[in-house]
Amino acid sequence: MTALWTSDEVSKALSPVTAVAPFMADGVTFDSRAVGKGDLFFALGGETTDGHGFVADALARGAAAAVVSRDVEGARGTLIRVPDTMKALVDLGRAGRRRSKARIASVTGSVGKTSTKDALRAMLSAQAPTSASVASYNNHVGVPISLTRLPREAHYGVFEIGMNHPGEIEPLARQVEAHVGVITNVGAVHIGHMGSEEAIADEKGCLFAGMAEGAAAVLNRDSRHYDRLAGHARRFGVSRIVGFGRSEAAEARLLACDLQDSGSDVAALIHGRRIEYRLGAAGEHWALNSVAALAVVEALGADVAIAAATLAKVKASPGRGARRMLKFGAGAIELLDESYNANPVSVRAMLAVLSRTEPKPGGRRVLALGDMRELGEGADADAYHAGLADAVATSGAAQVFLCGSHMQALWQCLAPAQRGVHRPDSASLAGEVATALRAGDVIAVKGSLGSKMKIVVDAIVAASGGEVGL
Ligand SMILES: Nc1ncnc2c1ncn2[C@@H]1O[C@H](COP(=O)(O)OP(=O)(O)OP(=O)(O)O)[C@@H](O)[C@H]1O
Numbered sequence: 432m433t434a435l436w437t438s439d440e441v442s443k444a445l446s447p448v449t450a451v452a453p454f455m456a457d458g459v460t461f462d463s464r465a466v467g468k469g470d471l472f473f474a475l476g477g478e479t480t481d482g483h484g485f486v487a488d489a490l491a492r493g494a495a496a497a498v499v500s501r502d503v504e505g506a507r508g509t510l511i512r513v514p515d516t517m518k519a520l521v522d523l524g525r526a527g528r529r530r531s532k533a534r535i536a537s538v539t540g541s542v543g544k545t546s547t548k549d550a551l552r553a554m555l556s557a558q559a560p561t562s563a564s565v566a567s568y569n570n571h572v573g574v575p576i577s578l579t580r581l582p583r584e585a586h587y588g589v590f591e592i593g594m595n596h597p598g599e600i601e602p603l604a605r606q607v608e609a610h611v612g613v614i615t616n617v618g619a620v621h622i623g624h625m626g627s628e629e630a631i632a633d634e635k636g637c638l639f640a641g642m643a644e645g646a647a648a649v650l651n652r653d654s655r656h657y658d659r660l661a662g663h664a665r666r667f668g669v670s671r672i673v674g675f676g677r678s679e680a681a682e683a684r685l686l687a688c689d690l691q692d693s694g695s696d697v698a699a700l701i702h703g704r705r706i707e708y709r710l711g712a713a714g715e716h717w718a719l720n721s722v723a724a725l726a727v728v729e730a731l732g733a734d735v736a737i738a739a740a741t742l743a744k745v746k747a748s749p750g751r752g753a754r755r756m757l758k759f760g761a762g763a764i765e766l767l768d769e770s771y772n773a774n775p776v777s778v779r780a781m782l783a784v785l786s787r788t789e790p791k792p793g794g795r796r797v798l799a800l801g802d803m804r805e806l807g808e809g810a811d812a813d814a815y816h817a818g819l820a821d822a823v824a825t826s827g828a829a830q831v832f833l834c835g836s837h838m839q840a841l842w843q844c845l846a847p848a849q850r851g852v853h854r855p856d857s858a859s860l861a862g863e864v865a866t867a868l869r870a871g872d873v874i875a876v877k878g879s880l881g882s883k884m885k886i887v888v889d890a891i892v893a894a895s896g897g898e899v900g901l
């Protein structure tokens with residue numbers, strides 16, 4: 432098998448200022464801690480650190496070569512000198528995309544990008560060699576690095592594209608040049624930087640910029656922004672529009688889902704064809720992600736039935752709804768770990784899951800929530816937090832533990848009987864949650880990454896007698 436990148440290909444794509452000694456690279460990275468033997472290392476300038484400080488180390492750890500924009504001391508190995516390493520990364524990503532014959536999907540949306548991308552990875556790799564972005568590599572570095580990692584022999588490629596600020600999606604979409612683009616949904620996420628949901632929809636609609644010939648747009652038919660997004664697709668010359676959702680007008684339609692703690696049994700109608708499948712991740716939001724993914728599979732030209740059959744193996748990942756059963760006292764507790772991120776859309780999805788999760792005899796539903804970040808400051812952010820009150824009430828949570836300054840607004844709205852405690856941060860909340868739990872409880876923990884609710888998860892695990900297994 433040919434290497435991921437040869438020195439000739441890299442030279443051609445990057446036009447380095449001096450000639451490059453021959454090498455073969457099997458991987459590409461910018462993180463010196465993750466450098467493996469044979470990787471091509473990009474020395475990128477970060478906000479706090481400069482990758483040039485790690486070049487010598489990366490080469491010592493076996494990197495095939497390093498892309499740099501200035502001299503580095505003590506570097507033993509092949510250096511590729513370019514004026515701007517970030518631009519060089521984008522150039523190599525473009526070269527990776529241009530040489531590829533793969534069918535490419537791009538995924539964006541306010542929530543569910545990684546979930547949908549990972550479902551697509553499972554569905555497509557069951558059929559042919561597939562490459563997908565790792566984790567949430569969805570920004571100005573993550574997208575081009577993912578493109579440089581697209582193996583030349585891949586049949587399918589799946590790329591996550593994200594944004595925090597206006598104008599971020601279009602250049603990334605133009606790098607990816609997808610055949611199929613899916614917008615999972617539009618909600619009040621990062622609204623602090625964006626102003627309104629309409630502005631967020633307009634930004635997401637830029638996913639369709641620079642798409643390949645004959646491209647398709649997969650859109651949430653249930654969203655009030657559907658027409659707006661379809662307009663953006665057409666504006667960028669994408670004429671095939673496929674809707675997914677519960678709506679009768681959706682081409683990929685969720686007909687029914689029997690929701691259980693361990694997953695769901697789903698029936699869907701994909702372009703008029705009824706299919707039934709088991710989905711290994713719990714919650715209606717996951718059932719909707721799965722029909723969106725099936726619509727993408729169909730639009731890519733892959734096999735929908737084979738794809739659906741792989742969904743049984745798809746599970747929520749740690750911090751995004753993964754469930755753990757832990758020994759506790761004379762029994763066990765069930766932990767729903769959603770500590771990786773939170774916004775009004777995903778907190779509601781989690782509360783819906785909690786409301787359907789039955790505690791064991793003697794147990795209760797317990798909830799620990801940290802601040803949702805990126806909703807802006809002041810009154811608006813407080814209002815989004817207080818706005819969760821109805822969903823918290825219907826979740827059936829017997830006790831609610833909150834932390835963070837914005838959660839104070841939700842605290843005011845809780846029924847007195849539901850109130851656990853409110854604390855300024857997760858470190859001061861963690862012990863109180865762990866002590867309040869008893870055998871039989873279901874405990875759900877959620878907050879934005881910046882709210883550090885993993886500290887609460889860790890305290891619960893530490894107070895338990897370890898994993899029981901589901
Ligand atoms: N369709 C959906 N609707 C509502 N919530 C969802 C949906 N899909 C996933 N979630 C929830 O949202 C959270 C984040 O999911 P995921 O990591 O897939 O989102 P993301 O869009 O990739 O986030 P990020 O912007 O951090 O990369 C998880 O807790 C998950 O349970």
Ligand SMILES: [Mg+2]
Pocket residue numbers: 544545546566567569591
């Ligand atoms: Mg993500």
